[in-house]
């Protein structure tokens with residue numbers, strides 16, 4: 001059957017790379033976004049979601065839209081729950097009613113970080129912050145309402161089409177001789193185009209369920225920052241490792257939220273490449289984008 005994929009949040013960091021990857025794979029894409037002229041969609045609007053599904057008749061929905069401001073969610077939890085819980089609920093209900101499979105993106109922040117090993121799909125979630133709670137609520141709506149689903153947890157996402165950690169480090173390094181970066185939180189960085197390619201493999205597979213998709217390799221924010229500057233050839237900025245408790249922020253974050261792609265391992269499916277290789281590709285893509293549009297440096 002020909003795939004016709006409706007994407008939510010098509011103008012976000014992952015959504016942009018996913019729509020490109022779908023086009024490259026010659027899969028028809030319906031790129032919905034809040035301000036899209038052709039496919040405008042606010043996922044918190046129950047009726048609008050159902051109407052868009054009926055109008056466009058996708059064979060699969062890939063749900064990338066989210067409220068992603070982790071600290072903002074502590075200040076305005078209702079806003080986070082409206083998008084991440086109600087919005088996902090709307091999609092799950094419409095997909096179930098129309099018998100359309102749903103691939104919903106979730107997060108490593110559903111875990112509390114108390115275990116020292118990377119988290120598998122079989123470890124129990126216990127989110128520490130409002131963002132994680134709202135994303136877990138969305139997961140639970142999908143599980144309860146829509147039998148044909150893939151829930152995909154990813155982590156520490158970076159890509160050329162949005163603000164992300166390596167971009168923040170490179171911008172800060174332009175003006176500051178020294179940066180302080182947390183060295184005792186562990187995670188698995190994930191390059192948006194690598195995740196997009198893995199999502200396309202997944203929606204072609206018949207085995208519904210929960211998956212962890214992240215680049216291979218566990219690291220800390222400190223090491224991620226150090227490697228970013230080293231690979232980009234930036235040597236004038238020093239990075240000082242600090243403890244998470246010395247970095248004040250509204251949201252509590254897990255000490256360890258590294259994801260292990262255990263479902264793929266068990267299935268003998270290909271894993272994503274090491275994050276360091278992906279980072280090198282990201283830095284090249286970012287440099288290309290900045291040379292085409294120097295305003296992006298600001």
Ligand SMILES: NC(=O)c1ccc[n+]([C@@H]2O[C@H](COP(=O)([O-])OP(=O)(O)OC[C@H]3O[C@@H](n4cnc5c(N)ncnc54)[C@H](OP(=O)(O)O)[C@@H]3O)[C@@H](O)[C@H]2O)c1
Nearest residue numbers: 009011012013014042043065066068105107154155156157
């Ligand atoms: N970024 C990470 O480090 C990370 C880590 C783990 C998991 N994830 C998950 O990965 C997925 C993609 O994240 P991302 O980094 O690509 O996020 P992003 O760049 O913030 O994109 C999210 C998109 O959703 C849109 N959106 C917000 N509210 C909406 C609504 N009510 N209706 C329709 N669209 C709405 C946003 O539009 P506006 O910009 O116009 O508001 C934005 O384009 C999300 O599910 C996120 O939770 C991300």
